[in-house]
Amino acid sequence: MVYELAHRVSLKLDAPASTSIIMILFIAGRTVVSEESHGASESEILDESRRVRRLQFVVDLTLGVLAQSNMPVEEAAELVAATRRFAVRLFPEKGPTYDLIYQPRFKRLMAEKYGMV
Numbered sequence: 001m002v003y004e005l006a007h008r009v010s011l012k013l014d015a016p017a018s019t020s021i022i023m024i025l026f027i028a029g030r031t032v033v034s035e036e037s038h039g040a041s042e043s044e045i046l047d048e049s050r051r052v053r054r055l056q057f058v059v060d061l062t063l064g065v066l067a068q069s070n071m072p073v074e075e076a077a078e079l080v081a082a083t084r085r086f087a088v089r090l091f092p093e094k095g096p097t098y099d100l101i102y103q104p105r106f107k108r109l110m111a112e113k114y115g116m117v
Helices: 002-013 017-028 042-068 073-090 095-101 103-114
Strands: none
Touching: 042 073, 042 103, 073 095, 073 103, 095 103
């Protein structure tokens, strides 16, 4: 099932299926060791799992703060931008992946709270 979904995503994103599998697992919040790990050591896999959990925590925390506080829209936008910078520091060259996965959540919340489109 994951392979079929990855193939569909790879066709839409014009990316290799293995990249799509990693992205799907990243979206699902799971770290899975598969044949596509290409010899990644256990410590590398654990490190990546740790970074994914850390990113998820920061994104969830930021969404919670934005939803529950009465901060001005400028501060909220800066908080969203800082969260993206944090994600790119954790996963260099994965800014577009962040934009695909997390940015819509922030846009939805900003639109809901501040009436932004």
